[in-house]
Amino acid sequence: MSTTKKLVLVGNGMAGIRTIEHILKLAPHAYEITVFGAEPHPNYNRIMLSSVLAGGTSIEDIVINDWSWYEDNGIQVYPGDPVIQIDANRKEVVSRNGVRATYDELIMATGSQAFMLPLPGADKEGVIGFRDIKDCETMMAASQTYRKAAVIGGGLLGLEAARGLLNLGMDVTVIHINGHLMDRNLDLPAGLMLQRELEEQGMKFLLNKHTEEITGKHRVKAIRFTDQTVLEADLVVMAVGIRPQVELARQAGLDVSRGVIVDDYMNTSIPGISAVGECAEHRGIAYGLVAPLYEQGMVLAKRLAGAATEGYEGSVTSTKLKVSGVDVFSAGQFKDSAGTRSIRIQDDVDGVYKKMVLKDGELIGAVLFGDTTDGASLFSLIKSGENISGREKEILLGVPSGSGSGSGPSIAERMASMPVDEIVCGCNGVTKAAIGDAVLNKGCNTLGAIKSCTKASASCGGCKPIVESLLVHYAGDAVGEQVKEGICGCTSYDRDEIVSQIKEMGLKTVKEVMNVLGWNEPEGCSKCRPSLNYYLGMIWPTEYEDERVSKFTNERYHANIQKDGTYSVIPRIYGGVTSPAELMKIAAVAEKYDVPMVKFTGGQRLDLLGVQKENLPKIWEELDMPSGFGYGKALRTVKTCVGNTFCRFGTQDSIEMGIRLEKKLDKMVAPAKVKLAVSGCPRNCAEATIKDLGVVAIDGAWELHVGGNGGVKVRAAELLCTVKTDAEVEEWTYAYLQYYRENARWNERTAAWIERVGLDHVKKALEDRDVRLALVERLELTLGRTVDPWKEIIDNEKLRKNFTPLADAQPTAH
Numbered sequence: 001m002s003t004t005k006k007l008v009l010v011g012n013g014m015a016g017i018r019t020i021e022h023i024l025k026l027a028p029h030a031y032e033i034t035v036f037g038a039e040p041h042p043n044y045n046r047i048m049l050s051s052v053l054a055g056g057t058s059i060e061d062i063v064i065n066d067w068s069w070y071e072d073n074g075i076q077v078y079p080g081d082p083v084i085q086i087d088a089n090r091k092e093v094v095s096r097n098g099v100r101a102t103y104d105e106l107i108m109a110t111g112s113q114a115f116m117l118p119l120p121g122a123d124k125e126g127v128i129g130f131r132d133i134k135d136c137e138t139m140m141a142a143s144q145t146y147r148k149a150a151v152i153g154g155g156l157l158g159l160e161a162a163r164g165l166l167n168l169g170m171d172v173t174v175i176h177i178n179g180h181l182m183d184r185n186l187d188l189p190a191g192l193m194l195q196r197e198l199e200e201q202g203m204k205f206l207l208n209k210h211t212e213e214i215t216g217k218h219r220v221k222a223i224r225f226t227d228q229t230v231l232e233a234d235l236v237v238m239a240v241g242i243r244p245q246v247e248l249a250r251q252a253g254l255d256v257s258r259g260v261i262v263d264d265y266m267n268t269s270i271p272g273i274s275a276v277g278e279c280a281e282h283r284g285i286a287y288g289l290v291a292p293l294y295e296q297g298m299v300l301a302k303r304l305a306g307a308a309t310e311g312y313e314g315s316v317t318s319t320k321l322k323v324s325g326v327d328v329f330s331a332g333q334f335k336d337s338a339g340t341r342s343i344r345i346q347d348d349v350d351g352v353y354k355k356m357v358l359k360d361g362e363l364i365g366a367v368l369f370g371d372t373t374d375g376a377s378l379f380s381l382i383k384s385g386e387n388i389s390g391r392e393k394e395i396l397l398g399v400p401s402g403s404g405s406g407s408g409p410s411i412a413e414r415m416a417s418m419p420v421d422e423i424v425c426g427c428n429g430v431t432k433a434a435i436g437d438a439v440l441n442k443g444c445n446t447l448g449a450i451k452s453c454t455k456a457s458a459s460c461g462g463c464k465p466i467v468e469s470l471l472v473h474y475a476g477d478a479v480g481e482q483v484k485e486g487i488c489g490c491t492s493y494d495r496d497e498i499v500s501q502i503k504e505m506g507l508k509t510v511k512e513v514m515n516v517l518g519w520n521e522p523e524g525c526s527k528c529r530p531s532l533n534y535y536l537g538m539i540w541p542t543e544y545e546d547e548r549v550s551k552f553t554n555e556r557y558h559a560n561i562q563k564d565g566t567y568s569v570i571p572r573i574y575g576g577v578t579s580p581a582e583l584m585k586i587a588a589v590a591e592k593y594d595v596p597m598v599k600f601t602g603g604q605r606l607d608l609l610g611v612q613k614e615n616l617p618k619i620w621e622e623l624d625m626p627s628g629f630g631y632g633k634a635l636r637t638v639k640t641c642v643g644n645t646f647c648r649f650g651t652q653d654s655i656e657m658g659i660r661l662e663k664k665l666d667k668m669v670a671p672a673k674v675k676l677a678v679s680g681c682p683r684n685c686a687e688a689t690i691k692d693l694g695v696v697a698i699d700g701a702w703e704l705h706v707g708g709n710g711g712v713k714v715r716a717a718e719l720l721c722t723v724k725t726d727a728e729v730e731e732w733t734y735a736y737l738q739y740y741r742e743n744a745r746w747n748e749r750t751a752a753w754i755e756r757v758g759l760d761h762v763k764k765a766l767e768d769r770d771v772r773l774a775l776v777e778r779l780e781l782t783l784g785r786t787v788d789p790w791k792e793i794i795d796n797e798k799l800r801k802n803f804t805p806l807a808d809a810q811p812t813a814h
Contacts (some may be wrong), residue, residue, distance in 0.1 A: 635668045
């Protein structure tokens with residue numbers, strides 16, 4: 001007789017699935033599991049949605065358990081099919097699609113929903129919350145059509161939504177009912193510093209504003225406030241909080257207050273039904289952060305698995321703002337009150353603020369801005385409740401790592417005293433015990449191994465310092481060295497080391513670099529040879545001779561080879577502007593050489609496809625036009641709209657600007673291909689905000705957006721600067737591209753580079769005009785020595801012979 005019981009999980013989110021994961025580990029055969037989820041997606045990391053919106057992560061990257069996980073564990077899952085009825089007497093649930101499932105144990109994990117303010121007009125098109133993947137996709141789609149976004153709510157969620165919309169190229173205003181941002185997590189000084197930082201990133205704020213009405217016919221057009229001022233908006237995101245989803249529980253007869261009321265073991269008021277996560281209310285608190293939900297899930301899993309467990313007693317929570325370029329940490333009681341004392345330091349110059357709130361010798365709260373490295377250790381002290389009298393200043397100003405000296409505990413002592421069930425990685429719910437198990441029992445003696453084994457620090461990376469400290473704590477002298485990854489298997493040197501050695505040692509050829517730096521493979525490989533060729537050319541623009549043999553087929557023949565062995569020819573059409581004479585010339589050549597296809601590319605060019613290799617020099621010669629790169633790491637196109645030349649909305653001459661930039665940067669090689677665009681007005685018809693560098697005209701000025709990508713991984717560009725004159729556009733564009741040329745890794749697109757180094761780093765690097773002019777000068781020096789590779793082939797008989805078929809080649813006299 002089978003003893004397997006039936007377990008039904010209502011809700012496919014983080015808390016519920018985390019509970020199932022624990023049950024599978026503790027009692028893998030105890031239950032026949034069925035999961036119902038309202039969303040059509042597998043279990044994903046909801047707290048990483050802001051990263052998806054900000055463009056740093058794809059939706060696929062935040063999936064915690066894909067469909068194969070359900071199958072591998074024998075779980076019957078019904079995605080996109082929420083439970084609509086619970087019959088507690090029959091112990092049965094019914095889904096929207098009519099699926100019925102009986103249970104012995106039922107877990108309610110229905111989560112929460114975005115709270116929508118009951119305002120007149122809140123039901124209009126373009127008014128949404130920020131809660132799930134669908135909301136993310138709605139915002140991304142809106143950014144393609146609309147310009148002005150308003151985010152109601154200056155808390156954590158609102159700011160993350162606003163940052164994402166800013167990255168999508170929208171003009172974003174955050175509306176907050178209180179006088180400073182994140183007032184539930186930060187005190188006034190930290191809130192003001194945060195506002196100042198975000199304003200520098202381009203975010204706008206309306207504080208102490210009460211929304212009265214959302215106006216518009218069908219779609220939102222504006223927001224009207226109680227003081228009768230109005231803000232135009234094409235998209236309104238309400239981020240004013242969340243509400244537990246309890247309607248299903250209420251209909252089932254469960255005791256419900258704000259959330260489903262549970263005891264310390266996650267029991268609800270009806271036997272056989274448990275609740276966990278954001279839908280649950282424990283001791284009057286419905287938590288909205290992941291760490292408490294995972295702690296609840298562990299307790300529930302142990303109970304359902306028949307394992308001994310202590311009850312859940314509530315959580316002390318901490319908050320870390322995940323906004324690019326801003327480090328904010330808050331935990332515990334951060335505001336002063338009767339009976340508390342506080343100690344703080346504020347450095348407005350460097351943008352650093354630290355505050356500790358003390359009561360009866362214990363640390364009960366902390367706020368950090370600008371430097372949050374001590375966040376984890378302070379949070380640990382808050383939770384431990386140890387007396388820190390006499391050590392307050394030392395703790396706030398930092399304790400020497402691992403010293404063990406002085407009156408304060410060392411890092412090692414803190415790691416040792418940390419409870420084993422404390423969640424270290426909030427993104428993935430990894431506890432100290434899980435990290436210890438990985439180190440002690442699974443042979444993980446590097447950070448990378450722990451990351452691979454447990455997922456700790458694999459998401460936002462905020463817990464990396466603690467994971468590294470725990471690695472030392474558990475592994476001691478057995479801590480392994482991180483495997484150093486070179487640019488390829490031929491060397492252990494990375495890009496920066498190679499560039500540094502080339503400069504310091506004056507290395508001038510690919511072969512010399514390989515010899516001096518001790519390449520494992522004397523001839524190199526297809527990865528290192530092209531990169532060395534680029535680095536040498538970038539470092540020694542006046543001395544280095546481009547090595548043709550270090551290039552791929554496309555670059556050796558300067559034509560893009562197609563899958564059938566033919567090539568394509570792309571006449572360069574500066575700024576997308578051509579003439580009848582050029583078009584007739586292209587048509588005549590295409591007819592003469594029987595070019596099978598002439599196609600407009602996405603970059604406003606004409607592509608002559610299907611050209612035989614032997615015809616390439618003749619076509620280039622007869623076209624007598626500059627050619628464009630359809631391959632290689634170089635400037636591809638500068639796309640333009642018609643601007644104020646013809647468009648009634650145009651505010652600047654985008655055609656003239658696009659042609660000027662393309663002619664200037666013609667034949668510029670780079671670590672990866674580079675695409676530019678110039679739009680003549682904020683309608684952005686040239687799609688400039690998904691380019692490596694996009695120039696967008698506004699009234700009386702130009703905006704320069706950088707780091708965009710419209711390829712496999714779409715990424716909205718970020719605003720680098722706003723300038724007034726055409727000359728400034730050129731200066732910043734050339735300086736930015738040269739800085740990218742000098743600092744990016746080989747084959748690293750600007751989008752990936754910006755994500756790696758951060759926009760703030762680039763802004764700081766370019767803020768000094770003397771530095772910009774020096775970069776421009778170095779770029780001009782390089783461009784001044786470039787040659788037209790197609791003309792070179794036409795004029796050089798030896799090079800031209802490379803295109804002659806072997807059967808026609810004449811023997812060379814000896």
